[in-house]
Amino acid sequence: MNFPLRCNCGSVEGYLASPHRAARAICYCRDCQAFARYLGKPAQTLNALGGTDVVATSPRHVHITRGLEHLRCMSLSEKGILRWYAGCCRTPIGNTPRDPKVPYISLVHNCLAGSYAEINAAFGPARVAVNTGSARGKVSPTPWATFRAVLKIVRNVSGSRLSGKYKENPFFRQDVAEPIVAPHVLSSPERRALRGDA
Numbered sequence: 001m002n003f004p005l006r007c008n009c010g011s012v013e014g015y016l017a018s019p020h021r022a023a024r025a026i027c028y029c030r031d032c033q034a035f036a037r038y039l040g041k042p043a044q045t046l047n048a049l050g051g052t053d054v055v056a057t058s059p060r061h062v063h064i065t066r067g068l069e070h071l072r073c074m075s076l077s078e079k080g081i082l083r084w085y086a087g088c089c090r091t092p093i094g095n096t097p098r099d100p101k102v103p104y105i106s107l108v109h110n111c112l113a114g115s116y117a118e119i120n121a122a123f124g125p126a127r128v129a130v131n132t133g134s135a136r137g138k139v140s141p142t143p144w145a146t147f148r149a150v151l152k153i154v155r156n157v158s159g160s161r162l163s164g165k166y167k168e169n170p171f172f173r174q175d176v177a178e179p180i181v182a183p184h185v186l187s188s189p190e191r192r193a194l195r196g197d198a
Contacts, residue, residue, distance in 0.1 A: 003122050006113035012067035023149040025053040025128035028135040034194035035083050039090045050136040053109035058156045060168035062072035073183040104167035
């Protein structure tokens, strides 16, 4: 069964196919925290300890059915991952590598159009915690759960590469393998300010 995707204002809509193939995690990295601050909605995106609830899957499972023209992209550095959001209401959508041949996206929970109970039912509870060293408090590492999630992601990436379905990616132009919109790359001062660097 597909899981609906929607930005806060409803201008961007779509769905995630094959949710059972996705892996869920809470990422505590400083860059995810900076992204939430960049969008101006950290309280809506981060948990009390600075974690972002994400669902990792293959981009070919993501289908944008309305409002593709509202998608925007930023990156914290020239070589950093691409962070996608809805420009209409600044809802975070997800994070992708710069190379579409690495078919991976982590969808941020804000764009999952369901209740917390519905998200748990579709993707399972968030038992994986990554980058815990950047949490605002003590978060226990989850090595075994993380290992199983990584295996699931590797299977998805490998399957898409071997089948050629990695080309089915709504965030990249298939003919030139470039993002559908040019990413806004932050300057060093902007990045330091958002990350809280001294």
